Amino acid sequence: MSFLRNRPGAGPDPEPSKAGGGLPAELTSDLQGIGTVLSRAAVGAARTSLRLQGLARAYEQILSSSSEIQGALSSLGENIQGAAQAAEGGAESSRRMAELTREGLRASEQSVATVHELRRQTGLTDEKLQALMEKVLQVTEVSKVIEEIANRTGLLSLNAAIEAAHAGAAGRGFAVVADEVRKLADRTSQQTHEIGALLSAIQGDLQPAREAMDRSLDLAARTSDQVEAVGHRLSGLAELADEAAGHVNLIARSSVEQTSAAGTLLEASRSLVDSTDHLKGETAALAQDTFHLTTLTEAGYRHLAPYDTGSVFHRSLALGRELARRSAEVLAAPVKAGTLKLEDVLDLRYTEIRGNAIRGLASRFNVDRVPLEGFTPPKFHTAYDMQVDPPLQAIFDEILGREPHLLFALIIDLNSYAPTHNTRFAQDWTGIPEKDLVGNRVKRFFTDNRVLVRGGRHGVGEAGEALPERATREAFRRAGAKLAEPEGGCRDFLVQTYARDTGALVTVLTVPLYVMGQRYGASLLGWTED
Numbered sequence: 303m304s305f306l307r308n309r310p311g312a313g314p315d316p317e318p319s320k321a322g323g324g325l326p327a328e329l330t331s332d333l334q335g336i337g338t339v340l341s342r343a344a345v346g347a348a349r350t351s352l353r354l355q356g357l358a359r360a361y362e363q364i365l366s367s368s369s370e371i372q373g374a375l376s377s378l379g380e381n382i383q384g385a386a387q388a389a390e391g392g393a394e395s396s397r398r399m400a401e402l403t404r405e406g407l408r409a410s411e412q413s414v415a416t417v418h419e420l421r422r423q424t425g426l427t428d429e430k431l432q433a434l435m436e437k438v439l440q441v442t443e444v445s446k447v448i449e450e451i452a453n454r455t456g457l458l459s460l461n462a463a464i465e466a467a468h469a470g471a472a473g474r475g476f477a478v479v480a481d482e483v484r485k486l487a488d489r490t491s492q493q494t495h496e497i498g499a500l501l502s503a504i505q506g507d508l509q510p511a512r513e514a515m516d517r518s519l520d521l522a523a524r525t526s527d528q529v530e531a532v533g534h535r536l537s538g539l540a541e542l543a544d545e546a547a548g549h550v551n552l553i554a555r556s557s558v559e560q561t562s563a564a565g566t567l568l569e570a571s572r573s574l575v576d577s578t579d580h581l582k583g584e585t586a587a588l589a590q591d592t593f594h595l596t597t598l599t600e601a602g603y604r605h606l607a608p609y610d611t612g613s614v615f616h617r618s619l620a621l622g623r624e625l626a627r628r629s630a631e632v633l634a635a636p637v638k639a640g641t642l643k644l645e646d647v648l649d650l651r652y653t654e655i656r657g658n659a660i661r662g663l664a665s666r667f668n669v670d671r672v673p674l675e676g677f678t679p680p681k682f683h684t685a686y687d688m689q690v691d692p693p694l695q696a697i698f699d700e701i702l703g704r705e706p707h708l709l710f711a712l713i714i715d716l717n718s719y720a721p722t723h724n725t726r727f728a729q730d731w732t733g734i735p736e737k738d739l740v741g742n743r744v745k746r747f748f749t750d751n752r753v754l755v756r757g758g759r760h761g762v763g764e765a766g767e768a769l770p771e772r773a774t775r776e777a778f779r780r781a782g783a784k785l786a787e788p789e790g791g792c793r794d795f796l797v798q799t800y801a802r803d804t805g806a807l808v809t810v811l812t813v814p815l816y817v818m819g820q821r822y823g824a825s826l827l828g829w830t831e832d
Contacts, residue, residue, distance in 0.1 A: 334610045336602065344832050418526060420817070424518050435505065442501045449498070454492035459484035604799040614707045618827045619795060621711070622813040625701050626825035627712045632693045633817045641688055648820055650717055650775050652682035655745065667742065668730035671813050678735060680743040687721035695722045707829045709808060713815055715823035717772050718754045720745050746769070753800040757812030758823045760796040787816040807829060
């Protein structure tokens, strides 16, 4: 860190003195007490920072919910306003509908009167038509009588002619009269027959008219009933339209009131969002400030490092330096053997392990329960890890076994990627997320709060430490990162206390790791004093 580099006398830490060697017992006790205070202060600050981060996440959730509520209220206000406008339009439409219905009712009443008059006139016409047909029938009967008289007159004239013939000359005048009477009777009979035919034709023409008139009477009766029924329905519809208009007016007034209320709620939600956002920012800042308090303990550890009091810190520092040295030898071995290039070991490119590649880990742990889409969290492999995993894990386990307080001992690269892990953290994959998160931690990135990223990059410079969690080696070079091993070796280290992704508070010690003079990452040891 910058404040360490800037403190007077800062530089490579001197070799620590032997445990208690040359130090008065009282000073040793005091230094051990200071170490205890440092560790407890770091744990307390880390715990407070963790809780503040949790509080910040809670504020983030509240802020998100408040923003959603604000958006919903804004949308609700717009919907209510639209509903109010629609209700006003609906009220006007209802009033117009009521007016049109009343107009229809009045027209229906006029139609009822017209239909009644039509029905009455049709009845009168039917009566007159009936009387006409009766008179036609009477004329027909009279024509039949005339025809019968004409027929009898013809017979009489025939008899008179016969008698006149019998009378001889005396009957000639009578015969002339009888002949005229016969002719008159024939003409009468013929005309009567023509009148009968004409009356029959008239009667035939009147019969369809009579039937049509009957149908008209029936239709007029039904039409009258239907028009009256329409009138009743229109009357009821007019009442409903008036009632609907009243309800829509009430809705319109209520919508206006709700629009005002929604506006008030929207303003309140905006105030809540602003307040929550402010609290979130303050909490996040406080969490960051609290986390920065742990950097004070880092300086304390730097001051304690030269005086070996036999504490967990001093033992872990010695083991961390040994782990860095021995891991560098393992990483350099395939380069020296010609099976790998140094660029392969230092390369910061990764390939996610999924599909058929999953079976490549079967020699390390059981992968039968791993889905083809891969691990959760994802696992990755590099160009070098398969050649160095077994010897690295053997060293990790040996270092871990030499200090009972340690939780883990491994190495990470500049992006906090761990190619392998302790055997206890390379258990068979169960498919149960809670178990696998703790029991199988090989070949994954550890980016918890960027603490381990910071530890893996400690000493490369602020620009290098500030790069994204996954940066290329070229990006480190462009940022001016210090990637070459210092002359005379590196005695630097970093101690941090943080909360792991499992929830446990852990103190981690990282020692820069160089492979053949180039920065790889760091050795990593962790213990808990909570």
